[in-house]
Amino acid sequence: MAQLTLDDVTKIFHDDDEGEIVAVDEVSVDIEDGEFLCVVGPSGCGKSTTLRMIAGLEDISSGEIRLGGEIINDQPPAQRDVAMVFQSYALYPHMTVRENMAFGLEQSTDMSDEQIAQQVEEATDLLGIDDLIDRKPGELSGGQQQRVALGRAIVRDPEVFLMDEPLANLDAKLRAEMRTELQHLQERLGVTTVYVTHDQTEAMTMSDRIAILNDGKLQQAATPLECYHEPNNMFVAGFIGEPSMNFFDVDRRGSTLVADDFEYDLSEETARELGDRTDLTLGIRPEDIELVEGGSGAHDYAGVVDVVEPRGSENTVHMTFDASDSANFVATVDGMRDVEWGEHVTVRFPEEAIHVFDSATGEAVRNRELDSVEKVEPIV
Amino acid sequence: MSTESRNPLSKIQEMENSRIGLYAVLLFGLVFYLFPVETAVMTMFKTQQSFIETVPFAPPSADGFTLEALTTAWNTLRPGLINSMIMAIPATILSALFGSLTAYGLTTISWRGQVGVVVFIIAGIFIPYQAVLVPLAQFWYQILPDLLNGFVNTVFGFATGGNWTYPIRNGYLQLFQLSVTHAAYGIPICTLLFRSYYQSISDEMIEAARLDGATAFSIYKNIILPLSLPMFAVTLIYQFTQVYNDLLFALVLVNEPSSQVATQRLAALTGGVVQSFNTTMAGAIVAALPTLLVYIVFGEQFAKGVAGET
Structure with missing residues (x-):
């Protein structure tokens, strides 16, 4: 069971000019095994910071993050068994698609080369990028790079997917396609997913539940329709729905x-x-x-x-x-x-x-x- | 205008003014830089008599042509060239490697007190060579030998009988010392060059690698190092030229004639009482060959590095 729990998670940044900045303020949310949770909010609401804390890229100022019941606050990113997809894709430009995807397995597991090759192949088949496997990221379109970035996460077979606005750099049509595809993929793999976006359409259409953040505070965590019809407060009411309430x-x-x-x-x-x-x-x-x-x-x-x-x-x-x-x-x-x-x-x-x-x-x-x-x- | 009727003049007429200006500037630059080189090449093939009789940049006449100057220069410089290579190549590689590692540690890995270290290293760039000459000579000729003598004779006294001395006068050791000195002196500028390059590398990519389970060193080896090849070309060219062209440190640190580097030999070649321009020019051209070669070999990567491509 890979249930991910955030318990009063707080992040305070120390700034020389402005003193303490509370980026994330006592956020608590339970993410069930296999659930797709979207974290939405306006720019600077702390959604990316929350994700980075789950990934282990930021320290947690206070509170607890538990994965499968185990506290992972102090574990380094590599040991958390999470995979992250970045907005910029963050592919390694000097490696081929195959090497990009194999890198994580080479670094974090004792798998043999054949096992790694096989796992990479399965992932590329799943994503329909098997014909791109020997190309380098520079030779791929935005959508293809996006798939490789997804593949790099999938191939690791992690307990949790973390996605930081993965579709933000795609054009509108491709974004809509990838939205559907991501949903299919997540359902098929059944991996707990935390998906950060500022786009409420993505949040509404893709997620099992939405967590809405504003000013570092959790406003509501509920199903899309609940957020839509029964908002906790004016912020949620105004944020969800297009045009706004x-x-x-x-x-x-x-x-x-x-x-x-x-x-x-x-x-x-x-x-x-x-x-x-x-x-x-x-x-x-x-x-x-x-x-x-x-x-x-x-x-x-x-x-x-x-x-x-x-x-x-x-x-x-x-x-x-x-x-x-x-x-x-x-x-x-x-x-x-x-x-x-x-x-x-x-x-x-x-x-x-x-x-x-x-x-x-x-x-x-x-x-x-x-x-x-x-x-x-x-x-x- | 049809393509068949094109002649050079109509091509020029078609060109935009900015392009004509560009070519004019390039042509000027070409002449400006190559004219002295051409003069030097012409001079080195002339006899002393022919040099006096003709203008410097004109080619030698049939009876004014000689290879004597070149042969003299080559024979004088050859041991120096080899010594320079033995000294400059490791120094260059070490500077670049340490600079790259230091820069990596100062950009991609975050820890307290980084800024202080960066300031300290950058300050190192501005220490003039002259200021360190005396302490440098003292270090290599007194402090280090004393320390080593004491250490070796104490710890291995049973074998040496207390009579071991640091071989100060060994020519290769002097080259080694010069090499180490240059390597150390080159680290600050190399660090600065690599640091600005690494700052442009995406943080997300490094984070992705951390999530992929790569350790700090593994990230350096598998991601940073392959991506910094263009910058290595820049530092290698820059650092090699610096080290190879240096005369000051060589004069202070190398006094065995057999170990003299090219710049020292060149000074000896041109330092005679009678000024013979043809051997001087031949010597300059021969001495410049290695740096020219380095530029040709790493030129393409150099351009990429300077343009900031990753």
Whole structure:
């Protein structure tokens, strides 16, 4: 069993000018055997540092990292039985593909040359790069180099794969292909994987679970759909989902949320969930905003279309409320629906789709109802 | 314009101005550098009389041609050339090797106090040769022999009977001492050259190697060393030229005539009372041959190294 556990892992960098910088702040997460965990967050959130601590490339300031129950804090990288794929691929430019892949086995095992050759061959077959085996990295395309870098990790047959934005240097089409391929590969090999990315699409589509980091702190570790529908806080809500969730500052007066541009009446049930908090933020995802014809319901508001971004399957519509200097918000509508700049429309914020956050702490007070969406996977 | 009708003039007309300028500069450079060499080559094949009668860069006339100067120069310099090789080749290789290892230890491996060591080494580049002449001579001729005499006669006294002396006057030993001195003196500049080169090597690659289970030395041997071949060419050329051309250390450290290096022999060749330009020029050309050869052999790698290719 190669269960990887991070227990209150903290990394403090000492800087001469700025003193102590806490890069990773008491992050705790359990990664099950064979699980694919994506660590996402904006630049500088500590995700790469976390990965490097697991790899052993950075010291751990405090806390524990356990692999299969054994504390690996003080083990050198080579003894941890982890393999890492770097964003720059980090291939050895003077070695052929074969030598690149064999290097790890030569250095860390007592295998005979034949065994190594065989293992390298299996890995290249698996990745479909067997015809490139005698070339050097300089003669390969970005995608091929990427495969070799993956192969170098696979051939070692490690307990854990660590991937640091491995697809970031590929073009969009290839990235999408490799995403699928990586997923297949990971499922097939069943190796516990920690995958760092700043791209929430990668995180959403590939992972069993997502760990979202911000400012070195773990915001939420849950399945992609949970993060999407039941975010712990405003950061997660805003980070996951494209386009991002719309947020409106609201004051609560009784069972009404009062924003600058609109008032939102809450049902009794929702109002009860909010307790006695008054300083709140209303959140609604663009795809939950409905454009209705001449509606006059409780949650219908007059809006003006500002910018339309057609995406083919859907249109992203930037809108304002029907008032001067009102807040902007974004709605996503069907691609076949014709919306034009300056058009006056009625928008509906359905109550079952709204999220409410505590403005001071950012904590989610109320998340959308899930009856209307598909069943969420159970927590692993 | 059709390709058949091309003549040199139309080619020049087609060229961009910047390219014409470039060629003009290159041509000037070529003449500037080769003119003195041509003069030297012409002079070394002339008799003394012919040298006086003709302009320096003109070729010798039929009866003014002689190989005598070249033969004299060759015979005088030959033992010196061999001694120079014996001394300069190991010194160059050692400097480059130690420089490379030191630079590796100061860039890719991180440890406390690195900066201090780097500053210390770089300071070593700026110590003038003249400043160390006296301590250097004292070290090789007094301190080291005294130490060794004492050590050997104490520890192996049963065999030597206390009469062993360090063979200060052994010619090969003097060459060896000169070689070691040059090797040590070359380490700082080689370290600096390798260090800037290693700083451009990707950290991720080194980390990948560490994850692959390679030890610090294994990383050096399998990854850093093969990647630093262009830089080795640079340091080998630079260091060889430095060591080979040096006269100062040689004068102080080598006094056995049989062990004199090429620069010392060249000084002897040209130091006569009568100034014979043809032998002087022949000597200069012969003495310059090894460095020329080194440049030709490592030229391509040198260019890569200077361009910072990995």
